[in-house]
Amino acid sequence: MNEPIRVLIVDDILETRENLRKLLQFERGLEVVGEAETGAEAVRRAAALKPDVVIMDINLPDANGLDVTEQIRQRDPAVQVVILSVQEGREYMRRAMKAGAYDYLVKPPPIDELLSAVRGAGQTAHEERARQRETGSFARGGEAGGGEAGRLIAVYSPRGGTGCTFVATNLALALKSPDTAVVLVDAKLQFGDVALVMNVQPRRTFADLAEVEELDPDLLSEVLLPFPKGDIHILAAPLRPEEAEQINPKTVAEVLQHLKSLADYVVVDTTSVLDPVTLSVFDAADVIVVPIGQDLPSIRNARVAIETLLGAGVPKERWILVLNRAVKRSSITPERVRNYFKMPALVVPDDPRVVVSLNKGEPLLLMQRNSPASKGLLQVARTVRERLLQLAEA
Ligand SMILES: Nc1ncnc2c1ncn2[C@@H]1O[C@H](COP(=O)(O)OP(=O)(O)O)[C@@H](O)[C@H]1O
Ligand SMILES: [Mg+2]
Incomplete structure (x- = not known):
């Protein structure tokens, strides 16, 4: 010693x-x-x-x-x-x-x-x-600038398959540091696959929190799964789709509120459906990261979704766009995306190691921190941190 x-x-x-x-x-x-x-x-x-x-x-x-x-x-x-x-x-x-x-x-x-x-x-x-x-137990450091409460980052895309789960899992790991506690939540209650891609066997899931009268912090900590390799905790989605129906949006809101008091960063993977559960995630969110693909439908849907939510009162500075699986030869450049959305887009390149990491059940950031997509993800994490600090100061 x-x-x-x-x-x-x-x-x-x-x-x-x-x-x-x-x-x-x-x-x-x-x-x-x-x-x-x-x-x-x-x-x-x-x-x-x-x-x-x-x-x-x-x-x-x-x-x-x-x-x-x-x-x-x-x-x-x-x-x-x-x-x-x-x-x-x-x-x-x-x-x-x-x-x-x-x-x-x-x-x-x-x-x-x-x-x-x-x-x-x-x-x-x-x-x-x-x-x-x-x-992997909790030691909140208050790094997110929140003082009392931690910060919540939702990862959302109106279209499946654009990389929400990939971004959410790796972003949670990127935000982890020796003095911050991070929880990764799978709010894609039906067919959520965070536990699967992290290669953990959930003993407890979100379903264990359904129908509880009053949320008990002890129960909540018991339901969180440790992910020792990355020193974070995971709240897994129910194992069966029918279990998801028993979880109402109010419970989701309460769970997220509690998690924000436990952790510095709560990262939430969501489904593409704008249902009441997803809306209660947005309510609790400090920033929303939106991965978009390099194709017109994906970009158009993302713009419609963002405009709808701007209309519903989620202000512009809460959004962070990520052009995911980006290739250089595409005519949809980061520049064009910026003009189209009137906000900048970060870039995470298309990277063959992502599939390797998924098949190994090992998050890319833990497998290869220097790969092009990892570098992109680390940039996303830096931007999230900066944005949260700006929002806290404003
Ligand atoms: N940057 C990337 N490079 C290569 N493949 C990627 C990248 N991002 C995501 N993928 C692949 O795209 C697929 C969909 O990603 P996923 O995170 O599951 O999307 P979603 O959660 O939005 O449905 C996955 O098979 C993943 O391997
Ligand atoms: Mg997913």
């Missing part, structure tokens, strides 16, 4: 903080990343600094260190807390353990005891983080 153990010191007395800092900072493998004086500050700093270990005083001016411990660990279960208290006794120790503390030491702790507690706690935190990475 060569990563340093990152420590946050919480105590209202400056001298205590300084003494602890002096004691720890010259220890190999330990790094003091910050200090906090109050409970509120401790919660904020823990969220911002992501320490491995918090050394926590019990008597804080605004809160009890045990409550603060609970709050910090609720947000980040990997972080370990070593409590320092002037109170001695079994009962205090028991309460500390109940609050989720790693260890409980009486002030002032003998140096070797403190160091061994911090090192043990740090190792536990590192192991816990490694385990989280493997199972």
Whole structure:
């Protein structure tokens, strides 16, 4: 384990903080990343600094260190807390353990005891983080500029076969970074094929969320399938088309709202039918990516669809056009598309590796990040990020 153990010191007395800092900072493998004086500050700093270990005083001016411990660990279960208290006794120790503390030491702790507690706690935190990475659990970073809520990107085309599923799956992977959580939703409730092209066997699907009276966040997290290779989660479409009928648009809206509070980016693959479910996806969407083909019917339908939705109140800056499977020799150039739609179109070239990736069940971005289509997709992801930031600032 060569990563340093990152420590946050919480105590209202400056001298205590300084003494602890002096004691720890010259220890190999330990790094003091910050200090906090109050409970509120401790919660904020823990969220911002992501320490491995918090050394926590019990008597804080605004809160009890045990409550603060609970709050910090609720947000980040990997972080370990070593409590320092002037109170001695079994009962205090028991309460500390109940609050989720790693260890409980009486002030002032003998140096070797403190160091061994911090090192043990740090190792536990590192192991816990490694385990989280493997199972792909959530760690929202707030990167999308949303502050509280995550951002939703719908991928829609009025015509099947233009590459919605291809774009949605790879866009979800492209938006993933170490400190963002991403969920990919298959809202093509009948015949959705996200799970298939990602090569995951859905144990649970959207159908498990139908007919629930009140959406329970625990149930929702259980229905999400981890996709460890890309460190994202998937909400799969029902396995059978008749199950789709039981899911009403209101449920879809609620599910998407919940997912936005769990993840930084929610990417939604949709069906080409403008049905109530698809419309509730648009309602929740911050941007809508529209893949179009290099043929007139595809382009004309996309324009009609966009005009209809502009009329229904989805403003122009929410749309991102993608000319997919583009070949150079076509007379339908990106330039002509731009003139026709009065907005620019990104280009994802036609790429034989896409079929190879589909047949292998491995998303293109994970298989070949340097292929022409991958480069196009990464450009789509950059544009989505920029657009979301612009919309957040506006
Ligand atoms: N950039 C591309 N290059 C080559 N083939 C592509 C590309 N994009 C999509 N395809 C192929 O087009 C077909 C339809 O794509 P898909 O994503 O399933 O469309 P949709 O979800 O809109 O129906 C797939 O077989 C896929 O392999
Ligand atoms: Mg599809």
